[in-house]
Amino acid sequence: MIHRNSxxxxxxxxxxxxxxxxxxxxxxKCSSQVPSYEAIKGILHSIYxxxxxxxxxxxxxxxxxxxxETKGIRPIKYYKDGNDLSYYTYLRDxxxxxxxxxxxxxxxxxxxxxxxxxxxxxxxxxxxERGGRRDVFLGTRECQGYVKPCVFGEGKGFYDDIEELGFGxxxxxxxxxxxxxxxDTKGKMSVRFWRAEMKKGVxxxxxxxxxxxxxxxxxxxxxxxxxxxxxxxxxxxEVID
Numbered sequence: 001m002i003h004r005n006s007x008x009x010x011x012x013x014x015x016x017x018x019x020x021x022x023x024x025x026x027x028x029k030c031s032s033q034v035p036s037y038e039a040i041k042g043i044l045h046s047i048y049x050x051x052x053x054x055x056x057x058x059x060x061x062x063x064x065x066x067x068x069e070t071k072g073i074r075p076i077k078y079y080k081d082g083n084d085l086s087y088y089t090y091l092r093d094x095x096x097x098x099x100x101x102x103x104x105x106x107x108x109x110x111x112x113x114x115x116x117x118x119x120x121x122x123x124x125x126x127x128x129e130r131g132g133r134r135d136v137f138l139g140t141r142e143c144q145g146y147v148k149p150c151v152f153g154e155g156k157g158f159y160d161d162i163e164e165l166g167f168g169x170x171x172x173x174x175x176x177x178x179x180x181x182x183x184d185t186k187g188k189m190s191v192r193f194w195r196a197e198m199k200k201g202v203x204x205x206x207x208x209x210x211x212x213x214x215x216x217x218x219x220x221x222x223x224x225x226x227x228x229x230x231x232x233x234x235x236x237x238e239v240i241d
Contacts, residue, residue: 003101005121006058008152009128011043013145015069016094016138020171021191030089031139033066034198035096037205038173039139044100047132047147048124052114053102054179059204061097065158068092094138094145099152107178107221125149159201167196172211177219181209189219 018032018039037057044055069092074083102124104115127133128149136145159165172192180186192211196203 002099003058005117006099006101007121007124007128008097008099008150009047009147010063010095010097010150011040011136011138011145011147012095013136013138013143014093015143016091016145017088017143018091018139021174028087028089031068031091032170033091033167034062034196034203035060035139036171036173037192037208038171040096040098040100041173043098043132043136043138043145043147046134046136048120048127049133050114050120051108051178052105052111053120054105055100055102056207057205058099058101059152059202060099061152061157061202062159062198063095063097063155063157063201064093066091090143091138094143097150097152097155097157105179107180157201159198162198162200165198167198169193170196172205173208175208175213178221179208184215185213187218187220188215189217190215 016031017029018035019029040057040060041055068089070087070089073086073088075086077084102120128147132147136147137143138145172194175185175190175192177187177189190213192208192213194206194211
């Protein structure tokens with residue numbers, strides 16, 4: 001389904017490392033075969049982020065073959081000074097097409113005056129044309145990514161002729177208190193899981209509220225300052241753009 005505030009772009013880079021939180025603490029890191037919902041959402045935040053909106057990733061298209069490369073890395077030791085030796089397994093030659101849209105963040109009633117769909121949609125499209133507002137990373141900071149506009153579905157993808165490829169139960173993302181979507185997720189940080197499938201190169205994500213979620217801990221909504229309903233956000237956007 002294409003929403004009226006949908007954006008489409010291509011993100012690519014030489015390497016990617018999309019690891020689950022439980023494997024991200026230290027030691028040997030190994031990338032998942034495809035980016036998680038949360039990783040793509042992080043890329044969207046680098047392109048354009050506002051607390052007024054919540055990005056919903058609809059689908060991604062895997063353009064290049066899934067291939068890995070293992071490198072010897074010397075990360076900083078957590079328990080004392082110096083470096084350690086670890087082997088990280090990266091995805092190589094990453095290239096994905098992305099389609100996403102945004103919804104209003106109902107957990108931010110103080111920003112209701114900023115709910116201007118036309119404004120946010122056009123700024124997001126301009127930021128895609130400029131490569132994003134902040135640096136784009138494919139999973140981790142050492143994996144630099146690049147963004148450019150595209151038409152989702154155009155071009156030849158490596159997996160276009162493969163009917164279906166399943167990845168099993170995988171990590172979907174984390175729901176923070178300021179993006180809660182139900183009574184079970186309010187005031188909590190929760191982790192989400194789902195069964196990922198790729199059909200003819202396209203992974204169609206289910207929205208967060210359809211995932212299996214598990215609360216991790218209590219969490220308060222981050223405050224950005226006092227709420228003033230008469231604040232004009234248009235001047236701020238003009239200065240930034």
